[in-house]
């Protein structure tokens with residue numbers, strides 16, 4: 386079982402425990418086992434956190450005063466605001482289960498349409514002030530899946546995503562910028578960081594781009610020793626630090642600017658990255674009209690220049 390599958394399983398287990406408020410001994414034993422499993426999962430996650438399991442929830446700018454901990458009346462701001470226009474895509478920050486879909490998520494002090502996703506390991510994310518929901522309560526979501534549209538519902542001065550990260554329990558917030566940075570995601574929109582040991586769709590993207598760069602790799606989604614060694618050789622060939630981390634220095638050297646008519650492993654990489662963001666393309670390596678439409682739709686929903694070409698800005702957003 387992959388760690389992601391394990392974490393998703395833990396998320397469902399945690400939900401079942403939370404719903405079982407009539408604490409029988411069976412539930413107590415389950416909760417104890419759950420806590421032990423959660424601790425193990427958290428330790429495993431900490432060992433290789435920049436693993437592509439997390440994704441940037443929204444593109445935009447950080448407004449003045451929108452940072453975590455900023456004073457809000459008598460309280461402090463529980464999340465990080467990301468400003469953009471109403472309708473901007475909001476993506477799941479990681480795989481999980483939608484456990485709240487309601488005004489303020491039922492949490493004290495929050496307003497507006499909100500979603501809460503449980504990610505397992507007692508980790509939760511909150512998405513507030515949404516203009517539209519794109520997932521149902523109790524839905525299972527994947528990292529990067531489009532879940533909502535940015536909006537201005539509740540007490541706001543303009544459209545933005547109010548994004549929170551919770552660890553330990555729902556309601557126990559931490560700074561989302563640091564939380565995501567530790568997991569390889571730059572909430573301000575920079576390139577992601579993928580470490581050796583990672584697995585998943587973003588690793589497939591890397592492997593397909595590497596193949597096009599002349600370092601043929603099996604696109605198995607496992608960033609293991611063979612792939613890492615190839616990336617280190619690639620980094621050396623480009624005069625980069627050969628540390629095996631695919632981050633802000635390596636991504637720009639790895640991606641290609643692609644447009645309709647392109648074909649090959651790099652197009653497969655692009656199609657894989659688009660599918661992580663809900664595109665549902667056939668990964669055939671041919672950049673035809675369907676892929677062009679998917680690129681344009683992604684760019685439009687994320688407020689990028691919607692020219693249907695995949696250049697560095699689009700790649701950075703897709704893989705972030």
Ligand SMILES: [Zn+2]
Pocket residue numbers: 451462464465466546547548
């Ligand atoms: Zn906020």
